[in-house]
Amino acid sequence: MLRNLDIGLSQANRQLVAMAGLVEEAIIAATHAWRQRSTARIQEVYAIEQRVNQAHIEVDSECVKLLALQQPMATDLRQIISLIKINTDLERMVDLAVNIAQNTEYFLKSPPVISTEDLSDMSDEVRVMVREALDAFVQKDERLARSVLLRDDKVDQYKRKIFDDVLAAMRRDPACIEQGLNVILIAKNLERVGDHATNVGEDVIYMSSGKDVRHSGGASPGVTRR
Amino acid sequence: MLRNLDIGLSQANRQLVAMAGLVEEAIIAATHAWRQRSTARIQEVYAIEQRVNQAHIEVDSECVKLLALQQPMATDLRQIISLIKINTDLERMVDLAVNIAQNTEYFLKSPPVISTEDLSDMSDEVRVMVREALDAFVQKDERLARSVLLRDDKVDQYKRKIFDDVLAAMRRDPACIEQGLNVILIAKNLERVGDHATNVGEDVIYMSSGKDVRHSGGASPGVTRR
Numbered sequence: 001m002l003r004n005l006d007i008g009l010s011q012a013n014r015q016l017v018a019m020a021g022l023v024e025e026a027i028i029a030a031t032h033a034w035r036q037r038s039t040a041r042i043q044e045v046y047a048i049e050q051r052v053n054q055a056h057i058e059v060d061s062e063c064v065k066l067l068a069l070q071q072p073m074a075t076d077l078r079q080i081i082s083l084i085k086i087n088t089d090l091e092r093m094v095d096l097a098v099n100i101a102q103n104t105e106y107f108l109k110s111p112p113v114i115s116t117e118d119l120s121d122m123s124d125e126v127r128v129m130v131r132e133a134l135d136a137f138v139q140k141d142e143r144l145a146r147s148v149l150l151r152d153d154k155v156d157q158y159k160r161k162i163f164d165d166v167l168a169a170m171r172r173d174p175a176c177i178e179q180g181l182n183v184i185l186i187a188k189n190l191e192r193v194g195d196h197a198t199n200v201g202e203d204v205i206y207m208s209s210g211k212d213v214r215h216s217g218g219a220s221p222g223v224t225r226r
Numbered sequence: 227m228l229r230n231l232d233i234g235l236s237q238a239n240r241q242l243v244a245m246a247g248l249v250e251e252a253i254i255a256a257t258h259a260w261r262q263r264s265t266a267r268i269q270e271v272y273a274i275e276q277r278v279n280q281a282h283i284e285v286d287s288e289c290v291k292l293l294a295l296q297q298p299m300a301t302d303l304r305q306i307i308s309l310i311k312i313n314t315d316l317e318r319m320v321d322l323a324v325n326i327a328q329n330t331e332y333f334l335k336s337p338p339v340i341s342t343e344d345l346s347d348m349s350d351e352v353r354v355m356v357r358e359a360l361d362a363f364v365q366k367d368e369r370l371a372r373s374v375l376l377r378d379d380k381v382d383q384y385k386r387k388i389f390d391d392v393l394a395a396m397r398r399d400p401a402c403i404e405q406g407l408n409v410i411l412i413a414k415n416l417e418r419v420g421d422h423a424t425n426v427g428e429d430v431i432y433m434s435s436g437k438d439v440r441h442s443g444g445a446s447p448g449v450t451r452r
Contacts, residue, residue: 053441060438064307071297081290081310088314170396170403177396177403181410188414212287215279 005070012062012083016090019055020134022048023090026097027130027193031123034104034116034186045101052094059087082207086137089196089203093130096196099189107182114169114179119187122158125151126190129197136204148201149213155194162187231296238288238309242316245281246360248274249316252323253356253419257349260330260342260412271327278320285313308433312363315422315429319356322422325415333408340395340405345413348384351377352420359426368434374427375439381420388413 026048033041063084066072072080129151136144163184170180205213252274259267289310292298298306355377362370389410396406431439 057438057441064303067293067307068299068303073294077290077294081293084307084310085314088311167404167407171400174397174400178393181393181407184407185414188411212283215283 003070005066005072005076008062008066008070009076009079012059012066012080015055015059015062016083016087017134017138019052019059019087019090020137022052022055023093023097024127024130024134026052026094027127030097030100030104031127033101034107035120035123037108037112039105039108042101042104045097049094049098052091056087056091060084063087078210079207082203085203086200089199093193093196096189096193100186103182103185103189107179107186110179112179113173113176114166114183116183118158118162118165119183119190122155122162122187123190125155125158126194126197129155129194133197133200133204137200137207140204140208142205142208145201145204145208148197152194152198155191159187159191229296231292231298231302234288234292234296235302235305238285238292238306241281241285241288242309242313243360243364245278245285245313245316246363248278248281249319249323250353250356250360252278252320253353256323256326256330257353259327260333261346261349263334263338265331265334268327268330271323275320275324278317282313282317286310289313304436305433308429311429312426315425319419319422322415322419326412329408329411329415333405333412336405338405339399339402340392340409342409344384344388344391345409345416348381348388348413349416351381351384352416352423355381355420355423359423359430362430363426363433366430366434368431371427371430371434374423378420378424381417385413385417 026045029041029044029048032038033045063080066080067077070076129148132144132151133148135141136148166176166180166183169176202212202214205211252271255267255270255274258264259271289306292306293303296302355374358370358377359374361367362374392402392406392409395402428438428440431437
């Protein structure tokens with residue numbers, strides 16, 4: 001027989017998976033917005049954010065209810081704590097997608113003068129991180145979660161290259177300054193999306209193994225040059 | 227007679243208050259670093275971060291222990307959930323102080339050419355937000371927590387003004403580009419410190435009243451232009 005706790009946990013899990021799907025959509029829409037120079041995609045991001053905010057409150061309240069009424073122990077308790085943390089990370093990710101959409105509004109104000117090839121590659125890598133982190137969570141796959149953690153370095157490398165190249169372009173041609181700044185801010189926001197995917201990966205590892213792997217690799221994920 | 231739960235809660239609270247003190251120190255050191263052009267202050271930020279990371283893990287593990295062993299209800303449960311969330315926000319704040327210290331390393335590479343008066347005013351305002359948020363938490367003062375939420379608008383105004391002025395300076399004189407970019411990134415990081423102070427304020431309101439005030443004021447705190 002299923003315990004009430006199991007029913008509640010599946011319910012919270014389902015809610016979070018649905019929310020994760022929305023967050024991924026928002027990140028894809030935000031990326032397409034500047035790649036395809038599409039204002040419709042920008043609006044899509046804003047619309048998805050509203051739904052994610054609602055889901056964020058619902059998941060939190062479901063988790064608190066489970067803690068209050070079911071008094072979970074050990075693995076169940078770890079899982080609920082992880083759900084609460086992943087919920088926070090997902091909500092921040094959608095905020096970052098909104099930031100990227102807003103950067104893109106500025107970015108689209110002038111015809112393209114700055115190359116965004118590296119930014120495209122960086123966003124592909126970040127999207128893979130997000131996908132892997134969410135898959136790791138859904139499948140409770142610790143190995144996949146660890147793969148997310150490894151990708152973070154590559155994302156940071158892209159970001160550093162974009163910073164250097166865009167700065168050089170801005171110096172060469174002051175007409176690039178505003179657009180260059182928006183490219184840098186998009187890269188910065190993408191990097192932070194990657195940081196949150198890393199957090200989710202760490203939470204999945206904690207959820208499945210009880211091991212706290214945060215702060216174990218030198219700098220924490222939120223901390224990168226610039 | 228004190229319950230074990232009360233003893234545990236005071237212990238977790240004390241740990242978090244000590245950690246909050248360190249985070250505030252880190253933010254002050256990061257701000258002084260660029261104001262006083264001091265590399266010693268930069269190193270101080272990095273040293274404090276290590277201690278905060280350690281505290282972060284300890285508070286989390288204390289809270290999970292309380293949930294597992296004491297099966298808290300109602301107000302106690304809300305308080306533990308809030309401690310877990312505030313703990314996350316404090317850890318992110320110290321990451322941002324480290325980011326500011328890193329921006330400052332670049333910033334100090336050239337003699338000052340960009341005015342940082344508004345940035346100083348902005349950092350004063352953010353420090354007040356952080357102080358009020360931590361005081362609200364220590365004193366469980368819902369009114370003070372609400373005052374933090376109101377200050378966030380002013381911080382965003384400063385940031386927008388800094389963006390506009392620095393962009394204009396960069397356009398006028400390309401020699402300002404690199405330094406201008408670092409001023410913008412410091413402002414962006416300060417704004418995010420303010421966002422986390424807002425989160426702490428919201429958690430304090432939830433802790434004392436059970437009201438979830440997130441996502442109630444239109445855009446969420448993490449979401450601001452650019």
